[in-house]
Amino acid sequence: MCWPPGCQSSIHDHDESSCWVTVVEGTVHEVQFQLPQLDRKFLEAEAKDPASAVGHCGRLKVVNVASLDTGGVTGTYANNDIGIHRVENRSDKMACTLHVYAPPLKKMKIFSEEGNVHVHVASKNSQGCDNGEGCDGNICSKLQGRGIFDVEQWNRGGGAATS
Template identity: 75%
Template sequence: MSSKSSNLEEFHATQAPTDRPSKRPRHLCSLGTGEVIHVLAYTARFDKINEFEFVVQGLARCLYTMESAVTDVRVCHPCCGEVVFIVTFVSKAALSRFCTGPQKTFEEQLEGLISTGDDGKKPSFQRSGTMMPAAHTLDSLLDFLKANVKGDDHTAHDVRTVSKEIERWFPRPSEYEQYISVDPSNPTKYTRNVVHTDENMDVILMCWPAGCKSSIHDHDASSCWVTVVEGEVHEVQYQLPRLDRKFLEAEQKDPANAIGTCGQLKIVNTACLDTGGVTGTYANNDIGIHRVENRSDKLSCSLHIYAPPLRKMKIFDEEGNVHVHLATKSNPVDLGDECGGNECDGVCVLRKGIFDVDAWNKNRVK
Protein backbone atom coordinates (compact mmCIF):
# COMPACT_ATOMS: atom_id res chain seq x y z
CA MET A 1 0.00 0.00 0.00
CA SER A 2 1.37 3.44 -0.94
CA SER A 3 2.02 6.09 1.70
CA LYS A 4 -0.53 8.28 -0.08
CA SER A 5 -3.26 5.65 0.26
CA SER A 6 -2.45 5.02 3.89
CA ASN A 7 -2.51 8.76 4.61
CA LEU A 8 -5.99 9.04 3.15
CA GLU A 9 -7.23 6.00 5.07
CA GLU A 10 -5.80 7.41 8.29
CA PHE A 11 -7.53 10.71 7.58
CA HIS A 12 -10.94 9.11 7.06
CA ALA A 13 -10.46 6.88 10.09
CA THR A 14 -9.81 9.85 12.37
CA GLN A 15 -12.50 12.16 11.03
CA ALA A 16 -16.17 12.09 11.94
CA PRO A 17 -18.60 12.47 9.02
CA THR A 18 -19.36 16.05 10.08
CA ASP A 19 -15.68 17.09 10.05
CA ARG A 20 -15.88 17.77 6.31
CA PRO A 21 -18.42 20.04 4.59
CA SER A 22 -21.58 18.05 3.88
CA LYS A 23 -22.22 19.62 0.51
CA ARG A 24 -20.51 21.81 -2.03
CA PRO A 25 -22.66 24.85 -2.85
CA ARG A 26 -20.85 25.58 -6.10
CA HIS A 27 -22.13 23.95 -9.26
CA LEU A 28 -20.24 23.45 -12.51
CA CYS A 29 -22.35 25.90 -14.51
CA SER A 30 -21.94 28.56 -11.81
CA LEU A 31 -18.45 29.07 -13.26
CA GLY A 32 -20.00 30.22 -16.53
CA THR A 33 -21.91 33.28 -17.67
CA GLY A 34 -25.35 32.21 -16.42
CA GLU A 35 -26.75 32.16 -19.95
CA VAL A 36 -29.51 29.64 -20.67
CA ILE A 37 -29.81 27.69 -23.92
CA HIS A 38 -33.27 26.80 -25.21
CA VAL A 39 -33.59 24.12 -27.91
CA LEU A 40 -36.83 23.52 -29.84
CA ALA A 41 -37.27 21.00 -32.65
CA TYR A 42 -40.35 20.74 -34.88
CA THR A 43 -41.29 18.19 -37.56
CA ALA A 44 -43.95 18.85 -40.18
CA ARG A 45 -46.83 16.59 -40.94
CA PHE A 46 -46.19 14.81 -44.24
CA ASP A 47 -49.06 16.59 -45.95
CA LYS A 48 -48.24 20.04 -44.52
CA ILE A 49 -44.55 20.49 -45.42
CA ASN A 50 -45.00 23.52 -47.66
CA GLU A 51 -47.18 25.36 -45.16
CA PHE A 52 -44.77 24.40 -42.36
CA GLU A 53 -41.78 25.73 -44.31
CA PHE A 54 -43.49 29.05 -44.94
CA VAL A 55 -44.27 29.53 -41.22
CA VAL A 56 -40.84 28.49 -39.90
CA GLN A 57 -39.11 30.79 -42.38
CA GLY A 58 -41.01 33.68 -40.81
CA LEU A 59 -40.28 32.41 -37.30
CA ALA A 60 -36.57 32.18 -38.08
CA ARG A 61 -36.51 35.75 -39.29
CA CYS A 62 -38.25 36.94 -36.10
CA LEU A 63 -35.83 35.06 -33.89
CA TYR A 64 -32.77 36.34 -35.76
CA THR A 65 -33.89 39.92 -35.15
CA MET A 66 -34.43 39.48 -31.40
CA GLU A 67 -32.08 41.66 -29.36
CA SER A 68 -33.47 42.11 -25.84
CA ALA A 69 -32.41 39.41 -23.31
CA VAL A 70 -30.88 37.28 -26.11
CA THR A 71 -27.18 36.67 -26.76
CA ASP A 72 -27.32 34.21 -29.66
CA VAL A 73 -29.81 32.66 -32.10
CA ARG A 74 -29.18 29.68 -34.38
CA VAL A 75 -31.65 27.94 -36.68
CA CYS A 76 -30.83 24.47 -38.00
CA HIS A 77 -32.72 23.27 -41.11
CA PRO A 78 -31.85 19.57 -41.54
CA CYS A 79 -34.28 19.13 -44.45
CA CYS A 80 -37.64 20.36 -45.66
CA GLY A 81 -40.15 19.65 -42.94
CA GLU A 82 -37.70 19.85 -40.03
CA VAL A 83 -36.35 22.80 -38.07
CA VAL A 84 -34.39 23.26 -34.84
CA PHE A 85 -34.28 26.61 -33.03
CA ILE A 86 -31.41 27.23 -30.58
CA VAL A 87 -31.80 30.47 -28.62
CA THR A 88 -29.47 31.64 -25.85
CA PHE A 89 -30.97 33.90 -23.18
CA VAL A 90 -29.18 36.00 -20.59
CA SER A 91 -31.05 34.35 -17.70
CA LYS A 92 -33.70 31.83 -16.68
CA ALA A 93 -36.12 34.69 -16.12
CA ALA A 94 -35.70 35.79 -19.75
CA LEU A 95 -36.34 32.23 -20.93
CA SER A 96 -39.50 32.05 -18.84
CA ARG A 97 -40.82 35.23 -20.47
CA PHE A 98 -40.07 33.78 -23.90
CA CYS A 99 -41.88 30.49 -23.19
CA THR A 100 -45.06 32.20 -22.01
CA GLY A 101 -44.91 34.87 -24.72
CA PRO A 102 -43.32 34.45 -28.17
CA GLN A 103 -43.06 30.64 -28.03
CA LYS A 104 -46.72 30.27 -27.13
CA THR A 105 -47.64 32.64 -29.97
CA PHE A 106 -45.64 30.95 -32.71
CA GLU A 107 -46.73 27.48 -31.65
CA GLU A 108 -50.26 28.66 -32.30
CA GLN A 109 -49.08 29.44 -35.84
CA LEU A 110 -47.74 25.87 -36.14
CA GLU A 111 -50.88 24.21 -34.83
CA GLY A 112 -52.04 21.52 -37.23
CA LEU A 113 -48.78 21.67 -39.21
CA ILE A 114 -46.54 19.59 -36.94
CA SER A 115 -46.78 15.89 -36.29
CA THR A 116 -46.07 15.39 -32.59
CA GLY A 117 -47.51 16.15 -29.18
CA ASP A 118 -50.99 17.30 -28.26
CA ASP A 119 -52.43 16.89 -31.75
CA GLY A 120 -49.67 18.87 -33.43
CA LYS A 121 -49.37 21.72 -30.94
CA LYS A 122 -46.01 21.02 -29.29
CA PRO A 123 -42.38 20.53 -30.43
CA SER A 124 -41.03 17.06 -31.10
CA PHE A 125 -38.12 17.95 -28.81
CA GLN A 126 -37.63 20.68 -26.21
CA ARG A 127 -34.77 21.09 -23.78
CA SER A 128 -33.33 24.02 -21.82
CA GLY A 129 -30.33 24.41 -19.57
CA THR A 130 -27.56 26.65 -18.32
CA MET A 131 -24.63 27.02 -20.69
CA MET A 132 -21.78 24.79 -19.56
CA PRO A 133 -18.49 26.72 -19.22
CA ALA A 134 -15.09 25.64 -20.50
CA ALA A 135 -14.18 24.57 -16.97
CA HIS A 136 -10.82 23.07 -16.11
CA THR A 137 -10.23 19.63 -14.70
CA LEU A 138 -7.19 19.38 -12.45
CA ASP A 139 -5.26 17.85 -15.36
CA SER A 140 -6.09 20.64 -17.80
CA LEU A 141 -5.37 23.31 -15.18
CA LEU A 142 -1.93 21.79 -14.60
CA ASP A 143 -1.36 21.70 -18.37
CA PHE A 144 -2.19 25.41 -18.56
CA LEU A 145 0.05 26.28 -15.61
CA LYS A 146 2.98 24.32 -17.03
CA ALA A 147 2.66 26.15 -20.34
CA ASN A 148 2.10 29.65 -18.94
CA VAL A 149 3.74 30.00 -15.52
CA LYS A 150 7.46 30.44 -16.08
CA GLY A 151 10.18 32.83 -14.97
CA ASP A 152 12.55 33.63 -12.14
CA ASP A 153 10.21 35.88 -10.16
CA HIS A 154 6.62 37.13 -9.95
CA THR A 155 7.21 40.00 -12.38
CA ALA A 156 7.43 37.45 -15.22
CA HIS A 157 3.85 36.25 -14.68
CA ASP A 158 0.61 37.34 -16.33
CA VAL A 159 -1.16 37.33 -12.98
CA ARG A 160 -4.60 38.31 -14.27
CA THR A 161 -4.69 35.64 -16.98
CA VAL A 162 -3.45 32.89 -14.67
CA SER A 163 -5.93 33.92 -11.97
CA LYS A 164 -8.83 33.73 -14.43
CA GLU A 165 -7.79 30.25 -15.53
CA ILE A 166 -7.55 29.06 -11.93
CA GLU A 167 -11.08 30.38 -11.36
CA ARG A 168 -12.22 28.12 -14.21
CA TRP A 169 -11.19 24.98 -12.32
CA PHE A 170 -14.13 23.00 -10.99
CA PRO A 171 -12.59 20.83 -8.25
CA ARG A 172 -14.15 17.40 -7.89
CA PRO A 173 -13.36 15.23 -4.84
CA SER A 174 -12.35 12.36 -7.12
CA GLU A 175 -9.49 14.56 -8.40
CA TYR A 176 -8.08 15.87 -5.15
CA GLU A 177 -9.01 13.38 -2.40
CA GLN A 178 -5.81 11.44 -2.99
CA TYR A 179 -3.91 14.50 -1.74
CA ILE A 180 -5.93 14.96 1.46
CA SER A 181 -4.04 13.97 4.59
CA VAL A 182 -3.59 15.01 8.19
CA ASP A 183 -0.56 14.69 10.46
CA PRO A 184 -1.23 11.46 12.39
CA SER A 185 0.81 12.75 15.32
CA ASN A 186 -1.18 16.00 15.52
CA PRO A 187 -4.43 16.11 13.50
CA THR A 188 -4.97 19.77 14.45
CA LYS A 189 -2.00 20.94 12.35
CA TYR A 190 -2.32 21.65 8.66
CA THR A 191 -0.49 19.64 6.02
CA ARG A 192 1.06 20.37 2.65
CA ASN A 193 0.67 17.73 -0.05
CA VAL A 194 2.52 17.92 -3.36
CA VAL A 195 0.29 17.75 -6.47
CA HIS A 196 2.92 18.87 -8.99
CA THR A 197 6.43 20.26 -8.86
CA ASP A 198 8.94 21.40 -11.49
CA GLU A 199 11.56 24.12 -11.91
CA ASN A 200 8.88 26.78 -12.44
CA MET A 201 6.37 26.06 -9.68
CA ASP A 202 5.10 23.95 -6.82
CA VAL A 203 1.40 23.07 -6.75
CA ILE A 204 0.38 22.12 -3.23
CA LEU A 205 -2.92 20.96 -1.73
CA MET A 206 -3.09 22.28 1.80
CA CYS A 207 -5.43 20.69 4.34
CA TRP A 208 -6.63 22.90 7.18
CA PRO A 209 -8.25 21.18 10.18
CA ALA A 210 -10.77 23.23 12.14
CA GLY A 211 -9.26 26.24 13.87
CA CYS A 212 -5.69 26.00 12.51
CA LYS A 213 -3.69 28.75 10.81
CA SER A 214 -0.37 29.30 9.10
CA SER A 215 2.43 31.53 10.27
CA ILE A 216 2.63 35.06 8.89
CA HIS A 217 5.02 34.82 5.97
CA ASP A 218 6.28 36.43 2.80
CA HIS A 219 6.89 34.77 -0.60
CA ASP A 220 10.42 35.93 -1.46
CA ALA A 221 10.44 36.44 -5.28
CA SER A 222 7.50 34.11 -5.94
CA SER A 223 3.91 34.50 -6.99
CA CYS A 224 1.39 32.81 -4.73
CA TRP A 225 -2.05 31.90 -6.03
CA VAL A 226 -4.54 30.39 -3.58
CA THR A 227 -7.90 28.86 -4.44
CA VAL A 228 -10.23 27.14 -2.00
CA VAL A 229 -11.19 23.57 -2.89
CA GLU A 230 -13.36 22.52 0.02
CA GLY A 231 -14.86 24.43 2.93
CA GLU A 232 -13.60 27.97 3.59
CA VAL A 233 -10.41 29.74 4.60
CA HIS A 234 -9.59 33.33 5.52
CA GLU A 235 -6.60 35.14 4.07
CA VAL A 236 -5.25 37.94 6.26
CA GLN A 237 -2.92 40.31 4.41
CA TYR A 238 -0.39 42.52 6.19
CA GLN A 239 1.72 45.40 5.00
CA LEU A 240 5.36 44.33 4.66
CA PRO A 241 6.98 45.75 7.82
CA ARG A 242 10.33 47.49 8.13
CA LEU A 243 13.23 45.15 9.01
CA ASP A 244 16.04 46.13 11.34
CA ARG A 245 19.66 46.39 10.16
CA LYS A 246 20.67 43.39 12.23
CA PHE A 247 18.37 41.14 10.24
CA LEU A 248 19.32 42.62 6.85
CA GLU A 249 23.03 42.15 7.56
CA ALA A 250 22.49 38.62 8.87
CA GLU A 251 20.44 37.70 5.81
CA GLN A 252 23.35 38.69 3.56
CA LYS A 253 25.95 36.75 5.57
CA ASP A 254 24.03 33.65 6.67
CA PRO A 255 20.53 33.46 5.07
CA ALA A 256 19.70 30.10 6.63
CA ASN A 257 20.03 31.43 10.16
CA ALA A 258 19.09 35.10 9.85
CA ILE A 259 16.99 36.44 12.71
CA GLY A 260 16.01 39.95 13.75
CA THR A 261 13.14 42.26 14.52
CA CYS A 262 10.56 44.07 12.43
CA GLY A 263 8.09 46.88 12.74
CA GLN A 264 4.48 46.53 13.80
CA LEU A 265 2.38 44.26 11.61
CA LYS A 266 -0.55 46.13 10.08
CA ILE A 267 -3.53 44.26 8.61
CA VAL A 268 -4.51 45.72 5.24
CA ASN A 269 -7.16 43.21 4.16
CA THR A 270 -9.03 40.11 5.29
CA ALA A 271 -10.84 37.97 2.73
CA CYS A 272 -13.03 34.91 3.19
CA LEU A 273 -12.55 32.34 0.44
CA ASP A 274 -15.25 29.70 0.06
CA THR A 275 -16.62 27.46 -2.68
CA GLY A 276 -19.89 29.36 -2.82
CA GLY A 277 -18.40 32.84 -3.24
CA VAL A 278 -14.96 34.33 -3.85
CA THR A 279 -12.71 31.33 -4.34
CA GLY A 280 -9.23 32.72 -4.93
CA THR A 281 -6.60 35.27 -4.04
CA TYR A 282 -3.08 36.23 -5.09
CA ALA A 283 -0.06 37.52 -3.22
CA ASN A 284 3.54 38.55 -3.79
CA ASN A 285 5.95 40.68 -1.78
CA ASP A 286 4.99 43.85 -3.63
CA ILE A 287 1.42 43.35 -2.37
CA GLY A 288 2.35 42.31 1.14
CA ILE A 289 2.64 39.30 3.44
CA HIS A 290 -0.15 37.08 4.70
CA ARG A 291 -1.41 34.20 6.77
CA VAL A 292 -4.15 31.66 5.99
CA GLU A 293 -6.64 30.57 8.67
CA ASN A 294 -9.47 28.07 8.97
CA ARG A 295 -11.96 29.81 11.25
CA SER A 296 -14.64 27.17 10.71
CA ASP A 297 -15.34 23.99 12.66
CA LYS A 298 -14.75 21.70 9.65
CA LEU A 299 -11.80 20.65 7.51
CA SER A 300 -10.95 23.01 4.65
CA CYS A 301 -8.66 22.42 1.67
CA SER A 302 -6.99 24.91 -0.65
CA LEU A 303 -4.71 24.68 -3.67
CA HIS A 304 -1.58 26.86 -3.64
CA ILE A 305 0.65 27.62 -6.62
CA TYR A 306 4.09 28.98 -5.74
CA ALA A 307 6.01 30.21 -8.78
CA PRO A 308 8.93 29.88 -8.85
CA PRO A 309 9.02 27.19 -6.15
CA LEU A 310 9.20 28.75 -2.70
CA ARG A 311 12.59 27.77 -1.25
CA LYS A 312 13.13 30.79 1.00
CA MET A 313 10.74 32.85 3.08
CA LYS A 314 10.59 35.17 6.04
CA ILE A 315 8.46 34.20 9.03
CA PHE A 316 6.99 37.02 11.16
CA ASP A 317 5.13 37.13 14.48
CA GLU A 318 3.03 39.70 16.29
CA GLU A 319 5.78 40.26 18.86
CA GLY A 320 8.03 41.83 16.19
CA ASN A 321 10.34 38.90 15.47
CA VAL A 322 11.42 37.75 12.02
CA HIS A 323 13.56 34.88 10.77
CA VAL A 324 14.41 33.20 7.47
CA HIS A 325 13.30 29.69 6.66
CA LEU A 326 14.92 27.69 3.85
CA ALA A 327 14.08 24.38 2.21
CA THR A 328 15.66 22.10 -0.37
CA LYS A 329 14.18 21.37 -3.78
CA SER A 330 13.05 17.92 -2.65
CA ASN A 331 11.38 19.34 0.46
CA PRO A 332 9.13 22.31 -0.44
CA VAL A 333 9.23 24.98 2.23
CA ASP A 334 6.83 24.78 5.16
CA LEU A 335 4.92 27.89 6.21
CA GLY A 336 6.88 28.39 9.42
CA ASP A 337 8.83 26.13 11.75
CA GLU A 338 5.74 25.46 13.84
CA CYS A 339 3.51 24.19 11.05
CA GLY A 340 4.24 20.48 11.44
CA GLY A 341 3.60 19.88 7.75
CA ASN A 342 3.34 16.35 6.41
CA GLU A 343 5.25 16.26 3.13
CA CYS A 344 3.92 13.85 0.54
CA ASP A 345 5.85 12.33 -2.36
CA GLY A 346 2.78 12.38 -4.58
CA VAL A 347 3.22 13.79 -8.08
CA CYS A 348 0.20 14.16 -10.32
CA VAL A 349 0.22 11.89 -13.37
CA LEU A 350 -1.53 13.71 -16.20
CA ARG A 351 -4.08 11.79 -18.19
CA LYS A 352 -4.62 12.37 -21.88
CA GLY A 353 -7.50 14.54 -22.98
CA ILE A 354 -10.74 13.08 -24.33
CA PHE A 355 -9.45 13.65 -27.85
CA ASP A 356 -6.43 15.31 -29.44
CA VAL A 357 -7.54 18.92 -29.84
CA ASP A 358 -4.11 20.11 -31.01
CA ALA A 359 -4.11 17.58 -33.84
CA TRP A 360 -7.62 18.66 -34.84
CA ASN A 361 -6.73 22.36 -34.81
CA LYS A 362 -3.66 21.66 -36.96
CA ASN A 363 -5.75 19.64 -39.47
CA ARG A 364 -3.94 16.40 -38.60
CA VAL A 365 -7.10 14.41 -37.91
CA LYS A 366 -8.34 12.48 -40.95
Protein backbone atom coordinates in the same frame (compact mmCIF):
# COMPACT_ATOMS: atom_id res chain seq x y z
CA MET B 1 -3.18 21.99 1.98
CA CYS B 2 -5.63 20.81 4.59
CA TRP B 3 -6.75 23.19 7.32
CA PRO B 4 -8.35 21.56 10.37
CA PRO B 5 -10.93 23.64 12.26
CA GLY B 6 -9.31 26.60 14.04
CA CYS B 7 -5.97 26.15 12.24
CA GLN B 8 -3.88 28.99 10.83
CA SER B 9 -0.57 29.34 9.04
CA SER B 10 2.28 31.48 10.22
CA ILE B 11 2.48 35.02 8.86
CA HIS B 12 4.88 34.76 5.93
CA ASP B 13 6.15 36.25 2.72
CA HIS B 14 6.93 34.48 -0.56
CA ASP B 15 10.44 35.77 -1.32
CA GLU B 16 10.65 35.99 -5.14
CA SER B 17 7.57 33.85 -5.82
CA SER B 18 4.01 34.71 -6.63
CA CYS B 19 1.31 32.66 -4.88
CA TRP B 20 -2.15 31.72 -6.09
CA VAL B 21 -4.51 30.12 -3.56
CA THR B 22 -7.81 28.47 -4.46
CA VAL B 23 -10.28 26.94 -2.01
CA VAL B 24 -11.35 23.45 -2.99
CA GLU B 25 -13.38 22.66 0.15
CA GLY B 26 -14.75 24.72 3.01
CA THR B 27 -13.92 28.32 3.92
CA VAL B 28 -10.63 30.02 4.78
CA HIS B 29 -9.71 33.61 5.45
CA GLU B 30 -6.62 35.26 4.03
CA VAL B 31 -5.31 38.00 6.31
CA GLN B 32 -2.96 40.35 4.46
CA PHE B 33 -0.44 42.49 6.32
CA GLN B 34 1.64 45.39 5.12
CA LEU B 35 5.28 44.33 4.75
CA PRO B 36 6.87 45.57 8.00
CA GLN B 37 10.16 47.34 8.29
CA LEU B 38 13.01 44.95 9.06
CA ASP B 39 15.67 45.96 11.56
CA ARG B 40 19.22 46.59 10.39
CA LYS B 41 20.59 43.66 12.40
CA PHE B 42 18.25 41.26 10.57
CA LEU B 43 19.12 42.74 7.15
CA GLU B 44 22.84 42.43 7.88
CA ALA B 45 22.39 38.83 9.08
CA GLU B 46 20.37 37.99 5.95
CA ALA B 47 23.06 39.54 3.70
CA LYS B 48 25.73 37.36 5.38
CA ASP B 49 23.65 34.17 5.51
CA PRO B 50 20.34 34.31 3.61
CA ALA B 51 19.35 30.88 4.91
CA SER B 52 19.33 31.43 8.67
CA ALA B 53 18.78 35.09 9.48
CA VAL B 54 16.89 35.88 12.68
CA GLY B 55 15.86 39.31 13.91
CA HIS B 56 13.11 41.80 14.51
CA CYS B 57 10.55 43.65 12.43
CA GLY B 58 8.23 46.59 12.91
CA ARG B 59 4.61 46.31 14.02
CA LEU B 60 2.40 44.23 11.73
CA LYS B 61 -0.55 46.11 10.22
CA VAL B 62 -3.56 44.26 8.77
CA VAL B 63 -4.50 45.75 5.40
CA ASN B 64 -7.12 43.28 4.17
CA VAL B 65 -9.09 40.21 5.22
CA ALA B 66 -10.69 38.12 2.47
CA SER B 67 -13.09 35.25 2.97
CA LEU B 68 -12.50 32.48 0.44
CA ASP B 69 -15.28 29.97 0.00
CA THR B 70 -16.33 27.45 -2.63
CA GLY B 71 -19.71 29.21 -2.83
CA GLY B 72 -18.28 32.71 -3.43
CA VAL B 73 -14.80 34.15 -3.98
CA THR B 74 -12.66 31.06 -4.39
CA GLY B 75 -9.16 32.40 -4.93
CA THR B 76 -6.56 35.01 -4.09
CA TYR B 77 -3.12 36.13 -5.24
CA ALA B 78 -0.15 37.19 -3.12
CA ASN B 79 3.39 38.42 -3.65
CA ASN B 80 5.78 40.59 -1.66
CA ASP B 81 4.74 43.74 -3.51
CA ILE B 82 1.24 43.26 -2.10
CA GLY B 83 2.46 42.31 1.36
CA ILE B 84 2.65 39.27 3.61
CA HIS B 85 -0.20 37.03 4.71
CA ARG B 86 -1.64 34.29 6.87
CA VAL B 87 -4.31 31.73 5.96
CA GLU B 88 -6.85 30.83 8.65
CA ASN B 89 -9.65 28.32 9.02
CA ARG B 90 -12.05 30.13 11.34
CA SER B 91 -14.76 27.51 10.95
CA ASP B 92 -15.51 24.28 12.78
CA LYS B 93 -15.14 22.22 9.56
CA MET B 94 -12.14 21.02 7.57
CA ALA B 95 -11.03 23.27 4.70
CA CYS B 96 -8.70 22.46 1.80
CA THR B 97 -6.79 24.80 -0.50
CA LEU B 98 -4.59 24.45 -3.56
CA HIS B 99 -1.44 26.64 -3.68
CA VAL B 100 0.60 27.37 -6.80
CA TYR B 101 3.96 29.18 -6.60
CA ALA B 102 5.84 30.65 -9.55
CA PRO B 103 8.76 30.54 -9.66
CA PRO B 104 8.94 27.64 -7.17
CA LEU B 105 9.00 28.77 -3.54
CA LYS B 106 12.54 28.40 -2.19
CA LYS B 107 12.46 30.43 1.01
CA MET B 108 10.21 32.65 3.06
CA LYS B 109 10.38 34.99 5.99
CA ILE B 110 8.23 34.00 8.96
CA PHE B 111 6.89 36.90 11.04
CA SER B 112 5.39 36.91 14.54
CA GLU B 113 2.96 39.45 15.91
CA GLU B 114 5.48 39.98 18.72
CA GLY B 115 7.92 41.53 16.20
CA ASN B 116 10.23 38.62 15.44
CA VAL B 117 11.26 37.45 11.98
CA HIS B 118 13.31 34.52 10.72
CA VAL B 119 14.09 32.93 7.39
CA HIS B 120 12.88 29.45 6.49
CA VAL B 121 14.56 27.82 3.48
CA ALA B 122 13.44 24.82 1.48
CA SER B 123 15.82 21.91 1.95
CA LYS B 124 17.29 19.94 -0.90
CA ASN B 125 15.43 16.78 -1.82
CA SER B 126 17.13 14.22 0.39
CA GLN B 127 14.78 11.37 -0.49
CA GLY B 128 16.64 10.49 -3.72
CA CYS B 129 14.87 8.26 -6.19
CA ASP B 130 17.80 6.59 -7.91
CA ASN B 131 16.63 3.17 -6.77
CA GLY B 132 13.32 3.70 -8.60
CA GLU B 133 11.18 2.82 -5.59
CA GLY B 134 7.78 4.42 -5.85
CA CYS B 135 8.65 7.02 -8.47
CA ASP B 136 9.44 7.54 -12.09
CA GLY B 137 13.21 8.12 -12.36
CA ASN B 138 12.59 10.66 -15.14
CA ILE B 139 10.40 12.81 -12.87
CA CYS B 140 12.84 12.44 -9.96
CA SER B 141 15.77 13.57 -12.10
CA LYS B 142 13.83 16.75 -12.84
CA LEU B 143 13.08 17.28 -9.15
CA GLN B 144 16.55 16.38 -7.86
CA GLY B 145 18.22 19.44 -6.35
CA ARG B 146 15.02 21.46 -6.14
CA GLY B 147 14.03 22.66 -2.73
CA ILE B 148 11.23 21.06 -0.78
CA PHE B 149 9.84 22.35 2.48
CA ASP B 150 10.64 20.12 5.42
CA VAL B 151 7.43 20.42 7.42
CA GLU B 152 8.94 18.90 10.56
CA GLN B 153 11.80 21.42 10.53
CA TRP B 154 9.37 24.26 9.75
CA ASN B 155 7.26 23.25 12.73
CA ARG B 156 10.31 23.21 15.01
CA GLY B 157 11.41 26.62 13.66
CA GLY B 158 8.22 28.48 14.55
CA GLY B 159 6.72 28.56 11.06
CA ALA B 160 4.07 26.02 11.90
CA ALA B 161 0.39 26.07 11.37
CA THR B 162 -1.23 26.34 14.78
CA SER B 163 -4.62 25.61 16.20
